[in-house]
Amino acid sequence: MPSFRAPRGTRDLLPDVSSGLNRLEGVARSLAGRYGYREMEIPMFEQAAVFERGIGEVTDVVEKELFRLAPRSEEAEAWALRPEATAGIVRAFVQHGMHTWPQPVKLTVVGPMFRYDRPQAGRYRQFWQWDAEAIGDPGPAVDAEIVEMGYRFYLEAGLPHVQVLLNSIGDGACRPAYLEQLTAYFRRHEGELPELERRRLETNPLRLLDSKDPAMTALVAAAPRIGDSLCEACAAHFAAVRAHLDAVGVPYRVEPTLVRGLDYYTRTAFEYYRSGAEGQQQALGGGGRYDGLVELLGGRAAPGIGFALGLDRVLLALEETGSAHAVETPPLAVVVGADPADTVARFRVASLLRAEGLCVRAELAQRKLGRQLETASRDHAHFAVIIGDELTEGHVQLKDLEAGTQRLVPLAELARELARAAKSHHHG
Ligand code: HAM
Numbered sequence: 481m482p483s484f485r486a487p488r489g490t491r492d493l494l495p496d497v498s499s500g501l502n503r504l505e506g507v508a509r510s511l512a513g514r515y516g517y518r519e520m521e522i523p524m525f526e527q528a529a530v531f532e533r534g535i536g537e538v539t540d541v542v543e544k545e546l547f548r549l550a551p552r553s554e555e556a557e558a559w560a561l562r563p564e565a566t567a568g569i570v571r572a573f574v575q576h577g578m579h580t581w582p583q584p585v586k587l588t589v590v591g592p593m594f595r596y597d598r599p600q601a602g603r604y605r606q607f608w609q610w611d612a613e614a615i616g617d618p619g620p621a622v623d624a625e626i627v628e629m630g631y632r633f634y635l636e637a638g639l640p641h642v643q644v645l646l647n648s649i650g651d652g653a654c655r656p657a658y659l660e661q662l663t664a665y666f667r668r669h670e671g672e673l674p675e676l677e678r679r680r681l682e683t684n685p686l687r688l689l690d691s692k693d694p695a696m697t698a699l700v701a702a703a704p705r706i707g708d709s710l711c712e713a714c715a716a717h718f719a720a721v722r723a724h725l726d727a728v729g730v731p732y733r734v735e736p737t738l739v740r741g742l743d744y745y746t747r748t749a750f751e752y753y754r755s756g757a758e759g760q761q762q763a764l765g766g767g768g769r770y771d772g773l774v775e776l777l778g779g780r781a782a783p784g785i786g787f788a789l790g791l792d793r794v795l796l797a798l799e800e801t802g803s804a805h806a807v808e809t810p811p812l813a814v815v816v817g818a819d820p821a822d823t824v825a826r827f828r829v830a831s832l833l834r835a836e837g838l839c840v841r842a843e844l845a846q847r848k849l850g851r852q853l854e855t856a857s858r859d860h861a862h863f864a865v866i867i868g869d870e871l872t873e874g875h876v877q878l879k880d881l882e883a884g885t886q887r888l889v890p891l892a893e894l895a896r897e898l899a900r901a902a903k904s905h906h907h908g
Contacts, residue, residue: 489597489605497795499808501608504791505590507636508610515629517588517612522568524592525549528560534567534777536743538684540692545595547605561594565611566744566770566786567777573615574779583616583782593788602762602793613786615774620717623748623769623785624724630752630765630787631730637794638803641755642764644732646725647707648718649686649739651746651771654711659685661704669699689739692761705736717747744770748785754797764797765789810860811841812902816852817867825867829876829891833865836895838902840865857881863898 486492493501512519528548535541547561562568569587572578578585589611597603612629614622627644634642650658663685670678673688674695680687689700710718725732732750740749749768767787774782815830817823823844830842841859843852849866856864866877866886876894879886880901889897 489599512588517586528558547594563595565589584614586614588612608791609788611788615784618783620720623721645735645751646732647738658709690741707736744773746771813840813863814856814861815842815865820846
C-alpha cells in the first residue's frame with residue numbers, strides 16, 4: 481500500500497487553520513481597500529529570468545531557493561514558481577503600460593509563494609504572503625504610509641506587540657563607495673568567512689550582511705554601516721520617512737545592520753518582528769523601496785516601494801497566544817426525517833431553505849430518526865426540521881432544540897419562519 485504524504489515543507493491547512501488564514505486575508509483586503517491598494521492576480525510561475533534579474537542572481541532566494549520547473553522540451557522557456565510577488569507585479573506593471581495610469585499605481589496580491597527553503601517551523605516551501613506595492617511615487621511620505629499599513633495589519637490581526645525595524649541602504653549615488661569599504665573590511669577577514677560568503681564577497685558583498693550563517697554574526701556586527709555612508713539625498717529621505725512615522729505614532733527602531741535579502745532595494749528597508757524576537761531569523765514581514773526595479777525589468781524608470789507580510793508566521797504567533805482559530809458558526813437547522821430511506825425529501829427541503837439563503841444541513845445518512853436528532857444537537861443546530869407523513873399535506877414539524885418545543889409549519893412558510901426564529905435567537 482502506498483502511503484502518500486504532503487511534500488516536505490508544505491502543510492495541509494485543515495479547516496481550523498484555513499479559516500484562520502481566511503480571516504487574515506480578510507484583514508489584509510480590508511486594509512488594502514482603506515489605503516487605496518487594488519487587488520490583482522499574477523501567475524504562480526514566471527520566466528525564471530524575471531526573478532533572476534529582479535531579485536538578483538546572487539541571493540539566497542534565487543541561488544538556493546528558486547523552485548525551477550523542468551522544461552518540457554528543448555526550446556521551452558525556463559520557468560520558476562514565484563518566490564515572492566514584487567518581481568511579478570513589476571513585470572505586469574511594465575507589460576501593461578501602467579506608467580500611463582494615474583500615479584502612483586497601488587497594487588496588492590494575496591496568495592501562496594514558493595521557496596525551496598530548508599523546512600522548519602515558520603519556514604515552509606509553500607507559504608502565504610500579503611503583498612502591497614506602490615509604484616510611481618518617490619516618497620518619502622508613501623514609504624511611511626506603507627510601513628504604517630503593515631503595522632496596522634498586525635494590530636487588527638490580533639498581534640499587538642510588533643516591532644518595526646527600519647534602515648536606509650542608500651542608492652546608486654552612495655552605495656558603491658560603501659560597498660568598496662565593506663569589501664575591504666571582509667577581505668581583511670577572508671580567512672574567517674564560510675565558503676559561500678567568500679564567493680559572494682566577489683559577486684555581491686552586501687549579501688554577507690544578511691547571511692544566515694551563525695559564523696558571520698560577530699563579523700557582521702563589527703562591519704562598516706551603510707548609515708554612516710549615506711549621501712545627502714538619501715539621508716534627507718530617511719529623516720523624512722522617520723518624521724512621517726513619528727507624526728502618526730508608529731513605533732520603530734533604526735537598525736543599522738538591516739539590509740534585507742533581495743537585491744532590488746534602495747533607500748528605505750524595514751522588517752516587522754514580534755517584540756522580543758527582533759533581529760532573529762524569522763521576520764513577520766518586510767519590505768522596502770526599489771527605485772531601479774521597473775527599469776531593470778524593461779520599463780521606463782519609475783520608483784516603487786512595498787512590503788510582503790508572511791501570513792503563516794502570523795498564524796503561528798496567534799496560535800501561541802491561543803487566538804488563531806475562527807469560531808465556526810453552527811447550522812441554523814438540520815433537516816431530519818421519520819423515514820430513514822427518504823433522503824429525497826430531506827435533500828429537497830434543505831435545497832429549498834438554502835435557496836432562501838439559510839444555513840442548513842440535511843441528514844443524508846439513512847439512520848433512525850433518534851440518531852438523526854442526536855447529530856443535530858451535536859452540530860449545535862438551533863432547530864430540527866422533521867419530515868413525516870404531514871409532508872403529503874405540505875407541512876413539516878419545526879422543533880426548537882433548545883426550548884424542546886415543536887409545532888407544525890406549512891412548507892411554504894418554513895423559510896420565513898426559520899429566518900424570523902433565527903433573528904429572535906440572535907436578539908434573545
Ligand atoms: P521577504 O523578506 O523575502 O520579502 O519575505 C517577506 C515575508 O515572507 C517574510 O518576512 C516572512 O514572514 C515570509 N516568508 C518568507 N519566506 C518564508 C518561508 N519560507 N516560510 C514562511 N514564510 C516566509 C519579500 O518577499 C519581498 N517581496 C517584500 C517586498 C515587497 N519588498 C518590496 N515589496
